[in-house]
Amino acid sequence: MSTHKYTNSLIKETSPYLLQHAHNPVDWHAWNKETLELAKKENKLLLISIGYSSCHWCHVMEHECFEDEEVAAVMNQHFINIKVDREERPDVDQVYMNAVQLITGRGGWPLNCIALPDGRPIWGGTYFPKENWINALNQLAKLYAETPEKAIEYAEKLTEGIKNSDIIPKNNNPKDFKVSDLNQAVNEWKQAMDFDLGGRRGVPKFPMPNNYQFLLRYAIQAEDTEILNYVNTSLSNMAFGGIYDQIGGGFSRYSVDTKWHVPHFEKMLYDNGQLVSLYAEAYQATKNELYKSTVYQTLQFIERELTTSEGAFYSSLDADSINKKGTLEEGAYYVWTKEELNSILGTDFELFSDYYNVNHYGFWEHDNYVLIRKGTTSEISKKHSISISALEEKILHWQKILLKERNKKEKPRLDDKSLTSWNALMLKGYINASTVFNDPHFLDVALKNATFIYTKQLQENGNLNHNYKNNKSTINGYLEDYATVIDAYIALYEATFNELWLHTAKQLTDYTFDHFYDTESGLFYFTSDEDPNLITRKIEIEDNVIPASNSIMARNLFKLSHYYSNSYYLKVSKQMLHNVKERTQKYASGYSNWLQLMADFTGDYYEIAISGEHAFDKLNEINKSYNPNKLIAGSVKKSNLPLMEGRFNENETLIYICVDGACQLPVSDAKKALNQLKIKF
Numbered sequence: 001m002s003t004h005k006y007t008n009s010l011i012k013e014t015s016p017y018l019l020q021h022a023h024n025p026v027d028w029h030a031w032n033k034e035t036l037e038l039a040k041k042e043n044k045l046l047l048i049s050i051g052y053s054s055c056h057w058c059h060v061m062e063h064e065c066f067e068d069e070e071v072a073a074v075m076n077q078h079f080i081n082i083k084v085d086r087e088e089r090p091d092v093d094q095v096y097m098n099a100v101q102l103i104t105g106r107g108g109w110p111l112n113c114i115a116l117p118d119g120r121p122i123w124g125g126t127y128f129p130k131e132n133w134i135n136a137l138n139q140l141a142k143l144y145a146e147t148p149e150k151a152i153e154y155a156e157k158l159t160e161g162i163k164n165s166d167i168i169p170k171n172n173n174p175k176d177f178k179v180s181d182l183n184q185a186v187n188e189w190k191q192a193m194d195f196d197l198g199g200r201r202g203v204p205k206f207p208m209p210n211n212y213q214f215l216l217r218y219a220i221q222a223e224d225t226e227i228l229n230y231v232n233t234s235l236s237n238m239a240f241g242g243i244y245d246q247i248g249g250g251f252s253r254y255s256v257d258t259k260w261h262v263p264h265f266e267k268m269l270y271d272n273g274q275l276v277s278l279y280a281e282a283y284q285a286t287k288n289e290l291y292k293s294t295v296y297q298t299l300q301f302i303e304r305e306l307t308t309s310e311g312a313f314y315s316s317l318d319a320d321s322i323n324k325k326g327t328l329e330e331g332a333y334y335v336w337t338k339e340e341l342n343s344i345l346g347t348d349f350e351l352f353s354d355y356y357n358v359n360h361y362g363f364w365e366h367d368n369y370v371l372i373r374k375g376t377t378s379e380i381s382k383k384h385s386i387s388i389s390a391l392e393e394k395i396l397h398w399q400k401i402l403l404k405e406r407n408k409k410e411k412p413r414l415d416d417k418s419l420t421s422w423n424a425l426m427l428k429g430y431i432n433a434s435t436v437f438n439d440p441h442f443l444d445v446a447l448k449n450a451t452f453i454y455t456k457q458l459q460e461n462g463n464l465n466h467n468y469k470n471n472k473s474t475i476n477g478y479l480e481d482y483a484t485v486i487d488a489y490i491a492l493y494e495a496t497f498n499e500l501w502l503h504t505a506k507q508l509t510d511y512t513f514d515h516f517y518d519t520e521s522g523l524f525y526f527t528s529d530e531d532p533n534l535i536t537r538k539i540e541i542e543d544n545v546i547p548a549s550n551s552i553m554a555r556n557l558f559k560l561s562h563y564y565s566n567s568y569y570l571k572v573s574k575q576m577l578h579n580v581k582e583r584t585q586k587y588a589s590g591y592s593n594w595l596q597l598m599a600d601f602t603g604d605y606y607e608i609a610i611s612g613e614h615a616f617d618k619l620n621e622i623n624k625s626y627n628p629n630k631l632i633a634g635s636v637k638k639s640n641l642p643l644m645e646g647r648f649n650e651n652e653t654l655i656y657i658c659v660d661g662a663c664q665l666p667v668s669d670a671k672k673a674l675n676q677l678k679i680k681f
Helices: 033-043 055-064 069-078 092-102 130-146 148-164 179-190 209-221 226-239 271-284 290-304 338-355 377-383 389-406 418-436 438-459 479-496 499-515 550-563 568-588 592-602 615-621 670-675
Strands: 028-030 045-051 081-083 110-115 120-124 321-322 326-332 465-469 472-476 606-611 631-636 652-658
Touching: 028 033, 033 045, 033 081, 045 092, 045 499, 045 606, 055 130, 069 081, 069 130, 069 670, 092 110, 092 120, 092 148, 120 130, 120 148, 130 148, 179 209, 179 568, 179 592, 209 226, 209 271, 226 271, 226 290, 271 290, 271 418, 271 438, 290 418, 290 438, 326 592, 338 389, 377 389, 418 438, 418 465, 438 465, 438 479, 465 652, 479 550, 479 631, 499 550, 550 568, 550 592, 550 631, 568 592, 606 615, 615 631, 615 670, 652 670
Parallel strands: 028 081, 045 081, 606 631
Antiparallel strands: 045 110, 110 120, 321 326, 465 472, 606 652
16 A cells, blocks of 8 residues: 555656656646646646756755645646656757746756646746745736736747747858868867866866867867867866766766866766767877776776666666765765775775875865865875885775775665667767777677667667667657767777668668758758657757767768768768858857867868778777777678778788778788878868
8 A cells, every 4th residue: 555645647657757756745747648638628837847867956846845735735726737857858858948048048957837738838947945936836827817818928929939049040151161160169169168177167067078079189180289288187187086986987967166076976877978988089099097997997887887687778876865864965975074984994094085185175065075186196106105006906995895885875866767869878988998998898788788779779660769668668769869879880880890780870860861851951850750749849959968969960971971972961961060160160169069070071081991801900900099080991701881892802901091082002001001091180
């Protein structure tokens, strides 16, 4: 028998975030056709509340408002209340986030929006304390009851604003991308860079992986040492900071201070997948051992905490966990007191405290410390007259015993749904790590995940689903699912030469043209034409923590145009970039993945084709060096791919380097082949 006083219809859902609200006194519904019809039937305003399971302020508002019977009475009397997991329904989140940004000038989660029964928004905001929330709801209920025409008029204006904010005119000027465009974008961007501590000036500090992937490439191709130093400062301080879990590996979502010290403690799959790719590429370019250990430790965390038996990846770990007093507290699982550390580490405490700054530099609040590094391992070893190898041994020992000790605490809540797009970002991380470090274990994990997506999320009619939980694949996929899977599958082909992955990438691309492409703007919608209509169909172009689905798609088309000699793909890719070119110049940090594509169009872009029995040996040689302006095709037997046709030789493994349709004479030596590449602009 249920011990809960209240149970609402969210009990039927699978999303951990929705299930967290299933026993609120609020009569919550999920976003679906039936709920929207109920609002129209009862002529009640929609109250749409959007969040995600690892969101700290979402929990705070739930506790203060949605668990409160007085608040619930107001909500239930006047509204049809809808809870949305933004990770399951990014399409709904985008529309109402846009509305709240237009109303208040800012956005965030929890996201709360009041809309007419037909879904057109009239009012919204983010977090509200109890009294403010009740007052606002009573006023809105009164407005709709007494002067509904005012609410309708406001909804019309706001909906118009949402639709207009999405209009991206087709750029019909001549298409021309130059190095000077890249230089201008980066020079404008420099004003916002924190050259001392890395990242963006001010707080909070988010690790924006695609920003640094572009800047690393730009620094090397443009021979800009200032930018290269900035990238290294950012990556080193992030890996040294409290934003990185010094004991268990893996990154939190952002830090609340300038030195990357105290994080917002939730750990998201999408951050860690992309940061693995970034640190692997940065190691490939610089051979900095810190970057390698960051990749390895982060992937240990992913396998320990976020990997399913089917080879899928879970979504996130919560910021909050139970503290010693038995209450939920942010970061409780990750912080330490001096007394705890002293009793666990004994005679090593002093050395540990210096290495991880258990001092004023690493102090957070109350008696708690968030571990943060400052000096390098060699600096600490000199200071304490201990060899580097002995210190490294101690560090591994500390991490092991503190991880064991930490596991005695109650763990943060796990969001155990698997999202296709985020899985693809993590898949790409594993592929990049396997490529750079030539580690077969990473490739095994990658293949298992790629197979999971192929067998469970790819449906018979060619579409991808977005969500997977309890052996059920659900929710028709969004453009981000297609874009990220295509990108990962192309990378997996480059690592395995298994053409299944490349052909599947092409099939998925053709599916997106059929169901997502907008011929008018030359860009792709976020939602499929098979999905029920929201108040508008969004087009995502701005690169955020995850790059825009359109920028990933444009880069996919660029690569596939080379693999399949497809001039249409190239034409669309070029037009897509051309449409946002002006924005890349003014706001480079929000268009950094587009700038990667601009760099592909600007300098020489190489096709490397490896054919013959020893193709993988040659591939491993090539992968030791950082060459961002290339793609790789290969085969150990005859292949009909346009890039491989007629190139197989039974007696010799040859490497062909081609640029703009012109090929050098094939060579058998990987070093000679690499000498044919010109990385610099």
